[in-house]
Amino acid sequence: MRRTRGRGSGGTPRGPWAAAWRRIRRDRWTIAAIVALALVIAVSLVGGAIASRIVGHSGQEPFPYAVDGSNLHAVGPWTHVPTTSQTNLDQYGNLLPPPKGSPRTLLVLGGDGPLGRDELIRLLDGGRTSLEIGLGGVLVALLIAVPLGAAAGYFRGIVDAAVSRLTEALMAFPLLLFLVFASARLGPHLNGVAWSWVLPRGVFSDALLIGMFTSFYPTRLIRAQLLQLRNAEFVDAEHMVGASDVRIVVRHLMPHLVPTLLVWSAVAIATNILLEVSLSFIGVGVAPSTPTWGSMLSSVWGTIYNPRTTDPNLWQTLFPTVGILITVVSLNQLSEGVRRALEPRAVT
């Protein structure tokens, strides 16, 4: 594995990771993806708070004057609306024009849906929740998959048979239906787990359930790779010097799995974000008040029980979709880049 012949560097030994990083650095598309991802993460972590300081309102504040009363369409990007949340209605329930000289505030990306909240702040906060669900799902999946896959691949025999048959049977069934079932039945019990703005209501349960039901793929990946590795000579050598099974797996076999799991994780974060959107459309995802990219889309287009076809707001479709697009495409490119850098001999 270790490469000792560095180009013009006086023969300093270089590990596989350093070599991989050198290859990634030459791959400008992957670098672009890393930069884009870093931007998305940074902006969704602190962007919402900064933006709400600058414009002077939070993402939860409704602005009745940001909504057109006749078709409940929100105003478009870059609109100044009166800050008042009090509404003066005439006798027919129509909104009266606000009093002259009332203070105004800026909605940079316009309002959201019938409530007229700030779309930009919701988009940024939603990005954070979506990324949390994506990453949390991957962590949960790995927590389940690593011990299970390692046990199946290393000990083989009955453990392997049980794990393999189980994952095979479960993978035959649509993943989404499992998720719908689990969210509808277990979601209400898990929704209580929340912690200020870092972990809004429903994020924990979404991440946990998505992670649980996507853990079959990494389980099989780990199992397949350990089945190959366990016959390697260095494993025999470990046995000979009296290393325990746990030590062999954790210290000597796990490091070989890191590249595979890294490549898988990048794609899995992307698919988890898309799964969250899907769950929102079924109405079993996070609470509708919590902004995520999925709940923002489903507030425009309705759920599968009640899809909305009459003039939905295209602005509010565009922003979350672009957010998803940037994140998913970057993660995809990152995964490709890492894979290519770690196994340079692959053709593609």
Added chain:
Amino acid sequence: MRVARFLIRRLVTGLFTLCALLALTFVVYWALPSQPSRFVYPYAQQLSNYQVAHANHLLGLDRSKPVQYVDYLRQLAHGDVGRFWTGSQLVDNKKLEQTPIGPTLFPSLRITLSIIFGGAVLVVLLALPLGTLAGRRIGSVEDRAISGFTLVGICTHPMVLGLILASTFGTIGLGWLPSDGYCPLFRGPTDQCGGAGAWSEHLILPWLTFALLFLALYTRMVRISIAETLHEDYVRTARAKGLPERRVLQSHVLPSASLRVLTMVGMEIGTAIGVCIYVEAAFRFNGLGRQAVIAMGGASFGIDLPFTLAIVFLISVIVIVGNLAVDVLYAVLDPRAGRETARGREKPLVGGVF
């Protein structure tokens, strides 16, 4: 002979999978708190112990658990998918009248299968040329453009995509195509419309929605396949013979690439049913995906067990039969089949999107 043995083994595995999934449904149902007696006495404020026991007896829940499972398998073997708990009527306080599930479920099955079948054909028709174009020169401008375009299809959720297509080209928008409703291929006595023309006209937009979602996956698959095949010795031989590039691609590279696409189509049927939930919702079809979501997520008194079991049964059968059909096709097309198909059939990673 080896192929036959391989297929029999796959069939047995499939049956095992089916029984395991049904057993899992039972176990999960028993593990979750539920009030099945509510299905029998929907209007009662408070149920007496007698009523609960009576309802359990009428629904067959007073039998022992293994007996319930085996009885259910026996019932399926006789071709009966069971009766709804929801909407059951208590007659004379001793008999339960229930609606059979079959008449609701089977019409929705043909909708979903129509979407999947036509959509899969469309995906293959689009992915083969696009993937070939991209795979011929990895990293070129065409390759980047095609990858980018197909990824947009994945990131726009099928529900959004379907609704946008319906409101643009459907009756509400340009009026080129019907924007909702389903027409069966073979018109039955109760159907509003039917026939091949009406069928395909109503399904063009759903097919397109379905295809755009899966396009990224399959284009990538064909692209990688082509790129790898181009390095094979026999391609070099073909070029050395002086064949034009077009001919090399057509008769030497594409056939082996399409084989891989074929196996993927078979493996992705479960995913496709998941996607159909949204395609059906966007075009207001009452398909299997919709029924499945209702069974899994939305009964008011808890889980309607026979309905859920019927859904699990039907979807598993579709997936297993689909896999088997692809195996048979593969065995016919590839003379080496038998051993190879069993290995290397890992579901691709990106396939877990839905």
